[in-house]
Amino acid sequence: MPPQELVDKRQRIGVEMRAMVDLAHKEKREFTAEENQKFDRMHEDDQATKAQLDRITKVEAIEAELGESRGRKADPNPTRQPGTYDPPKPGGGSREEEFLSGLEGFRTWLLAGSTKRSKLTAEQIEHAKRVGFDPAQRDIELVMPMEVPHSISQARSMEYRAMGVATGPTGLYGVPNELMRPLEVALLTFGGMRQVATIIRTDTGATLPIPMTNDTTNVGEIVAENTTVSSQDLALTQLNLGAYKYSSKMVLVSVELMQDNAINLATFLGEALGTRIGRITNNHFTTGTGTGQPNGIVTGATVGKTSATSQQTSILVDDLIDLEHSVDPAYRVAAKFMMHDSTLKAIKKLKDTSGRPLFLAGISTGTPDTILGYPFQINQSMGVLGTTIKSILFGALDKYIIRDVRAVELLRLDERFAEFGQVAFLAFARFDGALMNAGTNPVKYFINAA
Numbered sequence: 007m008p009p010q011e012l013v014d015k016r017q018r019i020g021v022e023m024r025a026m027v028d029l030a031h032k033e034k035r036e037f038t039a040e041e042n043q044k045f046d047r048m049h050e051d052d053q054a055t056k057a058q059l060d061r062i063t064k065v066e067a068i069e070a071e072l073g074e075s076r077g078r079k080a081d082p083n084p085t086r087q088p089g090t091y092d093p094p095k096p097g098g099g100s101r102e103e104e105f106l107s108g109l110e111g112f113r114t115w116l117l118a119g120s121t122k123r124s125k126l127t128a129e130q131i132e133h134a135k136r137v138g139f140d141p142a143q144r145d146i147e148l149v150m151p152m153e154v155p156h157s158i159s160q161a162r163s164m165e166y167r168a169m170g171v172a173t174g175p176t177g178l179y180g181v182p183n184e185l186m187r188p189l190e191v192a193l194l195t196f197g198g199m200r201q202v203a204t205i206i207r208t209d210t211g212a213t214l215p216i217p218m219t220n221d222t223t224n225v226g227e228i229v230a231e232n233t234t235v236s237s238q239d240l241a242l243t244q245l246n247l248g249a250y251k252y253s254s255k256m257v258l259v260s261v262e263l264m265q266d267n268a269i270n271l272a273t274f275l276g277e278a279l280g281t282r283i284g285r286i287t288n289n290h291f292t293t294g295t296g297t298g299q300p301n302g303i304v305t306g307a308t309v310g311k312t313s314a315t316s317q318q319t320s321i322l323v324d325d326l327i328d329l330e331h332s333v334d335p336a337y338r339v340a341a342k343f344m345m346h347d348s349t350l351k352a353i354k355k356l357k358d359t360s361g362r363p364l365f366l367a368g369i370s371t372g373t374p375d376t377i378l379g380y381p382f383q384i385n386q387s388m389g390v391l392g393t394t395i396k397s398i399l400f401g402a403l404d405k406y407i408i409r410d411v412r413a414v415e416l417l418r419l420d421e422r423f424a425e426f427g428q429v430a431f432l433a434f435a436r437f438d439g440a441l442m443n444a445g446t447n448p449v450k451y452f453i454n455a456a
Contacts, residue, residue: 010143012059019052021210108137108181113271115139115146116264119418119429137181148414150186154205161190184272189414192280197288198385199303202342202403203439207410211249211436214409218243218444243444247409249436250299252287254279256430258423279416279433291408291439292387303344303406303449304388304396306441310450318393318454321349323356323364329400329452330378337402337448343382344399348390353377394456401449411436 026037026045037045114126114134118141131141139146155161164187194200208214219240229235257278264271287300294302310332311325333341345353354365366376374381383403389395419430441449 008140009059009062010140012055012062016052016055016059019048019055023048023052105181105184107133109184109270109272110134111137111139112181113264115141115143116259116271116418116429116431117261118142119144119420120261120264121424121427122261122265144420145415145417148186148416150190150207150410150412150414152207152412154207154410155190155194156201156205158191158194161187161194164190181272184270185276185416186414188273188276189280189283192277193284193287196281196284197292197387198344198383199288199291199387199406199439200408202344202383203291203303203406203408204404205408205410206247207412209412211411214247214438216245216247216407216442218245218442220444220446222446245407245440245442247407247438247440249409249411249438250290251434251436252283254282254433254435256419256432257282258426258428258430261427261429264429275416275431279431283433283435287437287439288385289387291406292385293389294439296440300437300439301441302439303399303403303441304451306406306443307396307399307401307449307451308443308447309453310400311452313452313454315455318456319391320454321352321356321391321398321452323358325452326353326356326364326378326398329398329450330380332450333401333448334446337405337446338380340404341380341401342403343377343380344385344388344403345382345397346386346388346390347384349388349397350382350384352391391454393454396451396453398452399449400452401447403449405442405448407440407442409438 023045026041110130111134114130117123117126118131118134123141126141134141151164153164155164206214219242221240224238227236257275259271259275263274290300290302292302293304294300296302296305311329313321313325330338330341350365354363356364358364364377366379376382380400388399389397391397415434417432417434419432422430443449
């Protein structure tokens with residue numbers, strides 16, 4: 007069995023074992039005799055699979071060490087263009103050499119889907135396998151880090167570790183890092199929901215229940231000496247997040263681009279895939295209907311202020327003040343506005359009764375611009391000022407929960423566009439989102455009257 011299949015097998019066994027433990031814990035009981043036997047069998051199967059993986063890893067480590075001791079072989083491709091990269095063997099060299107080694111393996115995997123496959127040398131194929139990219143495998147799984155960036159600069163500076171699935175002793179030499187970093191940046195760039203929402207990342211797409219309660223009508227009590235206290239239970243509700251499967255659609259890459267080592271293919275591909283997924287998910291996180299797609303923050307919010315019938319496409323200072331105070335003070339501590347850029351333009355023109363602008367630009371570095379003293383987030387998926395349009399949100403925007411399933415699957419479509427000298431790549435990722443609102447309405451919207 008190939009190493010990747012062994013890794014997948016261990017992951018499946020782990021999920022099943024965890025499910026058994028969670029079920030028994032939920033039902034507050036011990037394992038039955040039958041469950042004990044099943045659990046023991048799965049544990050033995052897992053240990054046997056692990057031992058098999060360890061043997062493969064040890065053999066590959068020995069092969070890599072022997073390869074280093076023999077030194078590099080003569081270039082099997084004497085017609086190689088000047089400036090192209092001759093990859094080092096895994097397990098040796100600097101961090102930069104290891105990254106370049108992984109990048110070369112990734113390039114071989116890309117080319118394996120084109121008509122240039124027959125021109126790949128045995129050394130290139132073997133090297134690609136050793137660093138985790140089997141040219142015969144048409145899909146690879148990439149894993150986003152559990153640390154979630156909330157700004158583009160943070161995404162670009164984050165340290166990414168253990169991305170993807172590796173078959174060699176060292177792994178993918180940072181290539182998936184370079185693929186996931188631009189994907190993260192692209193997800194953040196197209197929209198604004200990921201900058202303000204609370205993001206939860208899970209390893210699987212199983213239904214994720216999040217408990218909620220609304221205890222605002224209950225208060226404590228004064229207790230006299232030697233008297234018993236009253237009882238008042240919490241009424242719990244649940245927000246269930248699933249995992250909708252999103253596709254990047256096909257991204258076509260020319261053979262010439264893949265052959266050119268001066269191009270960072272990982273960054274190019276990560277940006278292309280992330281851009282498409284970023285656009286549609288931000289739309290759904292903003293205005294999704296909740297039917298067959300995430301429930302958007304606008305959909306989950308409640309009305310805070312409706313304009314006068316005489317201002318169907320405009321906003322007044324009083325509208326913003328009324329919207330602010332329609333949200334409970336408990337949610338205004340870290341509240342923000344959210345709107346389309348054209349709406350911000352209209353707000354920048356507003357002044358209070360003393361002639362002072364509502365919009366205040368941050369003066370010092372790191373100080374955000376504000377509206378009525380609150381920061382704001384631009385989101386181009388928000389509607390613009392217009393009749394019956396919910397154009398401005400205000401409140402605790404971090405009460406919107408985005409659920410990411412960490413694994414992103416990258417597929418290589420062989421032969422489909424061979425006559426054009428192109429290879430198609432396709433990414434699948436799973437997400438869901440909803441506003442946590444147990445009845446306290448943490449986010450409200452402004453809407454223009456009909």
